[in-house]
Amino acid sequence: MGGPCGKVAVTDMRRVVIGLVLLFGSYDATALAASGSAVTQEEIRSWVTLWQKRLNLEQWELDVRIVRQSELGMDRYGDAWWEWGHKAHIRVGRYEDQLNLWKASPAAARYRVQHVVVHELLHLVIGDLYDNGSGRGNAWLNQYPVVNQQVNAIVEAMTHMLMDRRTPGGAPVARYVRREIESGPWKPAPEVKARVMLRLVRAMNAANEDDILALLEVPVR
Numbered sequence: 630m631g632g633p634c635g636k637v638a639v640t641d642m643r644r645v646v647i648g649l650v651l652l653f654g655s656y657d658a659t660a661l662a663a664s665g666s667a668v669t670q671e672e673i674r675s676w677v678t679l680w681q682k683r684l685n686l687e688q689w690e691l692d693v694r695i696v697r698q699s700e701l702g703m704d705r706y707g708d709a710w711w712e713w714g715h716k717a718h719i720r721v722g723r724y725e726d727q728l729n730l731w732k733a734s735p736a737a738a739r740y741r742v743q744h745v746v747v748h749e750l751l752h753l754v755i756g757d758l759y760d761n762g763s764g765r766g767n768a769w770l771n772q773y774p775v776v777n778q779q780v781n782a783i784v785e786a787m788t789h790m791l792m793d794r795r796t797p798g799g800a801p802v803a804r805y806v807r808r809e810i811e812s813g814p815w816k817p818a819p820e821v822k823a824r825v826m827l828r829l830v831r832a833m834n835a836a837n838e839d840d841i842l843a844l845l846e847v848p849v850r
Contacts, residue, residue, distance in 0.1 A: 667724050668695075680832075684751070684829075689717055690715060695721050695723055696723065706722045706745045722742070748784060758815045773814075783812065810829075
């Protein structure tokens with residue numbers, strides 16, 4: 630996915646909805662080699678737990694639900710909103726709807742579901758770059774839809790990096806993350822930018838380490 634890819638709908642002054650719209654691009658062949666079996670609520674919970682740990686979001690209270698496409702609308706695969714106080718709500722479109730409505734292959738449908746999970750969790754990480762803890766992020770994104778599109782594009786780039794375990798052109802991870810973060814519509818304090826960048830780089834390292842353990846048939850920590 631690339632370019633404008635998000636929507637914002639503020640339901641009150643304490644939360645913001647960010648949707649992952651239907652503009653998925655090509656998928657990495659390795660990622661698509663996964664089993665094509667149906668995705669269960671338990672499996673989604675396991676993905677949430679795994680990526681929550683990788684992204685250092687364990688302080689967040691997360692409510693994640695599988696929903697029908699009719700609940701999301703026909704312009705997105707999933708969405709998220711959060712309340713200031715480390716409480717977030719994520720909705721993920723059903724695997725079955727990926728197959729039946731969007732004619733995705735079983736493997737591609739599984740990839741998309743996990744992709745949505747990672748994308749929405751990344752919003753919680755990136756949100757630190759434009760919110761000062763007082764709810765500024767909500768009003769800011771609601772007031773500037775173009776800014777929301779830019780935020781979503783950066784989140785989507787980070788999602789592809791983490792899901793596919795690679796950067797465009799094989800760029801060093803730290804350099805790529807820095808370039809993406811510095812292209813954003815924000816001016817965070819240096820320590821905030823450093824914290825977010827470290828989370829992203831460490832998440833990439835953790836994902837690669839888990840892949841190695843899986844190849845060696847060692848249980849993921």
